[in-house]
Amino acid sequence: MSLPPPRDPDALPGASPPRATIADVAREAGVHASTVSRALNPATRGMVTEAVALRVAAVADRLGWRPSAVAAGLRTRKSRTIGILVPDLINPIFPPILHAVETLLAAQGYATLVANTDNDPAREALLIERMATHLVDGLMLASAAAGTGAISLCARLGIPAVLINRRMPEGAGCAAVSAVTNDDRHGIGLAVDHLVALGHRRIAHLGGPEGVSTATDRLQGFRDRLAQHGLEPAALRPAQAYTREAGRAAMQALLAEPGKGFTAVAVANDMLCLGVYDAMEAAGLRVAADISVTGFNDMPFVDRIHPALTTIRIQHDAMGRQAAEILLAEMADPTRPRQNIRLVPELVIRASTAPPVQEPACR
Amino acid sequence: MSLPPPRDPDALPGASPPRATIADVAREAGVHASTVSRALNPATRGMVTEAVALRVAAVADRLGWRPSAVAAGLRTRKSRTIGILVPDLINPIFPPILHAVETLLAAQGYATLVANTDNDPAREALLIERMATHLVDGLMLASAAAGTGAISLCARLGIPAVLINRRMPEGAGCAAVSAVTNDDRHGIGLAVDHLVALGHRRIAHLGGPEGVSTATDRLQGFRDRLAQHGLEPAALRPAQAYTREAGRAAMQALLAEPGKGFTAVAVANDMLCLGVYDAMEAAGLRVAADISVTGFNDMPFVDRIHPALTTIRIQHDAMGRQAAEILLAEMADPTRPRQNIRLVPELVIRASTAPPVQEPACR
DNA sequence: TTGTAAGCGTTATCAA
DNA sequence: TTGATAACGCTTACAA
Numbered sequence: 001m002s003l004p005p006p007r008d009p010d011a012l013p014g015a016s017p018p019r020a021t022i023a024d025v026a027r028e029a030g031v032h033a034s035t036v037s038r039a040l041n042p043a044t045r046g047m048v049t050e051a052v053a054l055r056v057a058a059v060a061d062r063l064g065w066r067p068s069a070v071a072a073g074l075r076t077r078k079s080r081t082i083g084i085l086v087p088d089l090i091n092p093i094f095p096p097i098l099h100a101v102e103t104l105l106a107a108q109g110y111a112t113l114v115a116n117t118d119n120d121p122a123r124e125a126l127l128i129e130r131m132a133t134h135l136v137d138g139l140m141l142a143s144a145a146a147g148t149g150a151i152s153l154c155a156r157l158g159i160p161a162v163l164i165n166r167r168m169p170e171g172a173g174c175a176a177v178s179a180v181t182n183d184d185r186h187g188i189g190l191a192v193d194h195l196v197a198l199g200h201r202r203i204a205h206l207g208g209p210e211g212v213s214t215a216t217d218r219l220q221g222f223r224d225r226l227a228q229h230g231l232e233p234a235a236l237r238p239a240q241a242y243t244r245e246a247g248r249a250a251m252q253a254l255l256a257e258p259g260k261g262f263t264a265v266a267v268a269n270d271m272l273c274l275g276v277y278d279a280m281e282a283a284g285l286r287v288a289a290d291i292s293v294t295g296f297n298d299m300p301f302v303d304r305i306h307p308a309l310t311t312i313r314i315q316h317d318a319m320g321r322q323a324a325e326i327l328l329a330e331m332a333d334p335t336r337p338r339q340n341i342r343l344v345p346e347l348v349i350r351a352s353t354a355p356p357v358q359e360p361a362c363r
Numbered sequence: 364m365s366l367p368p369p370r371d372p373d374a375l376p377g378a379s380p381p382r383a384t385i386a387d388v389a390r391e392a393g394v395h396a397s398t399v400s401r402a403l404n405p406a407t408r409g410m411v412t413e414a415v416a417l418r419v420a421a422v423a424d425r426l427g428w429r430p431s432a433v434a435a436g437l438r439t440r441k442s443r444t445i446g447i448l449v450p451d452l453i454n455p456i457f458p459p460i461l462h463a464v465e466t467l468l469a470a471q472g473y474a475t476l477v478a479n480t481d482n483d484p485a486r487e488a489l490l491i492e493r494m495a496t497h498l499v500d501g502l503m504l505a506s507a508a509a510g511t512g513a514i515s516l517c518a519r520l521g522i523p524a525v526l527i528n529r530r531m532p533e534g535a536g537c538a539a540v541s542a543v544t545n546d547d548r549h550g551i552g553l554a555v556d557h558l559v560a561l562g563h564r565r566i567a568h569l570g571g572p573e574g575v576s577t578a579t580d581r582l583q584g585f586r587d588r589l590a591q592h593g594l595e596p597a598a599l600r601p602a603q604a605y606t607r608e609a610g611r612a613a614m615q616a617l618l619a620e621p622g623k624g625f626t627a628v629a630v631a632n633d634m635l636c637l638g639v640y641d642a643m644e645a646a647g648l649r650v651a652a653d654i655s656v657t658g659f660n661d662m663p664f665v666d667r668i669h670p671a672l673t674t675i676r677i678q679h680d681a682m683g684r685q686a687a688e689i690l691l692a693e694m695a696d697p698t699r700p701r702q703n704i705r706l707v708p709e710l711v712i713r714a715s716t717a718p719p720v721q722e723p724a725c726r
Numbered sequence: 727t728t729g730t731a732a733g734c735g736t737t738a739t740c741a742a
Numbered sequence: 743t744t745g746a747t748a749a750c751g752c753t754t755a756c757a758a
Contacts, residue, residue, distance in 0.1 A: 017521075019521075019751095021750090021751055021752085022751065022752065022753095023751075023752095031728075031729090032728065032729050032730080033729095033751090033752080033753095034728080034729065034730080034731095034752095034753075034754080035727085035728060035729075037751095037752065037753060037754090038727095038728090038753090038754095041752095041753085044753090044754095047727070047728090048727070048728080049727065049728090052727085052728085066492065066495055066496055066520075067496055067751090067752085068437075068496065068498065068750090068751055068752070069496045069497045069498065070433055070436045070437050070442060070497070070498045070750090070751080070752090071437050071734090071750070071751030071752040071753090072751075072752050072753070073433045073734090073752090074431075074433050074434050074437050074733095074734045074735065074736090074750085074751080074752075074753095075733075075734050075751080075752050075753045075754080076734085076752085076753065076754095077734075079433060079497075080497075081476075081497065088462075089458045089459075089461055089462045089465070090458055090459055090462055090663070092455065092458075092663070094458075095452045095453055095455075095457075095458050096452075096453060098452055098477070099451075099452040099453055099479055102452070102477060102478060102479050103479060103481075106478060106479075106490070106493075109493075111476050111478070111493060111494070111497050112476065112477055112478065113444075113474050113475065113476055113477075114461070114465060114475055114476075114477040115465060115469060115474070115475065116462055116465050116466060116469075118466075127469070129429065130469075130472075130474060131474070132429055133429055133430055133431065133432045134432045134433070134442075134443075134444065134474050135431065135432065135433045157429075158380075158382075274664060274667055277667060300453070300455070301637060301664055301665075301668065302664075304637055304640060304668040304669070305664065305667040305668055305669065306667065306668065306669030306670075307669075382735095384734095384735055384736085385735065385736065385737095386735075386736095394744075394745090395744065395745045395746075396735090396736085396737095396745090397736095397737075397738085397744075397745065397746080397747095398743085398744055398745075400735095400736065400737060400738095401737090401743090401744085404736095404737085407737090410743070410744090411743070411744080412743065412744090415743085415744085430735090430736085431734090431735050431736070433734090433735080433736090434734070434735030434736040434737090434750090435735075435736050435737070436736090436750090437734085437735080437736075437737095437749095437750045437751065437752090438735080438736050438737045438738080438749075438750050439736080439737065439738090439750085440750075
């Protein structure tokens, strides 16, 4: 690639020269604009003589021509842009997913538009509308809580969409949209198995916010696996959100419940666990020694918290990558059958779980 | 807002009805398209009679009209889109910045295009070109290593840009681009003061990758403050990158250096500290008890690692917000003087620092 | 293989 | 205040 032509030295700083257009290249190369378009577009290069293609490319290069995705998009109704909505970028499980998504899309020539919904359905709808305005070719929703209209909004707007780490409730039009999630039921089951194997019999569940599919699945998986061991939940409590603060509050409430002694708590996600640690510290209880704690996600650095968290490792990367691949495939062929991918999680045993004490520390 | 017209029940799934355009609205409302444009664009609404504005709005609403940012962008050469380049989304200091940026920009009606450079200058250049293709109105660079052509590329492309958490080296055309950074020299100085106050005299520095402005500034700040205390660095070592693994490797090297006993190490960032902890554990050394460690950034959850990290808290939010504000201001007025904002960091004392032992654990 | 011409949806300029 | 017209930069039937 050569440099663009030297700038007019008299130009105001900030006032850059007008970009070369296809018409400019056409004039310089002595061919028609449509020929330039064909020569410069990799998909249509074959329609043009090798010699012409070379000459046009050289001229384009010399003039510093850059394609205008905007002009092309107006004509083709495609922006080569994909939007991704996340509930909360601060939650460490999303950056790895976003990283995987962006990397895969960039390799395919797509730009990635990111927005935070902050768990606000109204904001989510607004952002989807805005993305539609920008003519995104597809949308990845890591934010759609079951029951909100995000998915039907996408359908109305004619935007292909896939869900990441969220899925539609069973039966509620599952087939309408593809989803890539963890096998949350299986995952929480691994935690239950581990706790039971350690000897725990009185196990509580600190769940995610109600209505979120990950929370629902993990709760259900918890109950089912416990039942398979012939046990009942010692206590159940949803957190208000997947935040450290909500985890602290929920754990405090759990500890305060009368007559609900438990020796272990299976928590719906790692972020909540940080709050659980906070609440236990405040209550003078030791993690593992007094109450065993399991997390979910194996988010970065939980191997370095104290005590290191026993948790369920999910496949962040695969999640982002697969969702992006499915979206691209469905964009290319809208009749393609929808997919419901469940990635298999794995148990990571660290130091936050131990055999139970004889007397429940919390009763 | 009312619903768009019901879809044709015979339409293929995925084949949504063509979106209403301004021309459609004009026909239905019995006015000319340009009038519709004026009525619907908040900036020009005043040019049109109240009655007409109302009628047009009603029709637009009924037809489910949405503006096409693409068409408008082609005409106005503005996309209402801002790009942000980050070196590594996985590094936890970036999500909060990105969150702040996206929130502020969304409130101003801008969409945010995100891309990862993975610290690769070639990739960075490519992504900037691609963003130019998408006609971004401005660019936020959290990735520009001093010396790479990113800034001059933006200038050539005529894209307003600001740096976040990075700045141009002194004298190297500082004035050309605004930057929002931490006062890194002051920040590392706080760590040095704290260690000296604890009684440390043999203090090492584990720095960031060479050529990165944060690394340069922190190194310089370390030396300067140490000199003010009448001390020499006990040892200096740059990490290859701001990663846990690079931190581990650099700490191993530091521990292996002959005759360089030190009782404390001021590390250039928290991520590196995780590796420092790893290396110390592997070497059978205790953080704080044997060697005190300070970090930089106060990234999420370092209060929960063991021992809790003494570090320098930076203003992530303010950084993203201010950078976005400056960018918007410079987009509005390109002649606006460039700004070089340095945010003031603060020392957070936790458990990774303690008075030195008499005999250096590492000599 | 190349040229012609129309059009994507919006906004800006000019005239009425 | 509103209407007519052109233009933004590119793609794509269709014609040559």
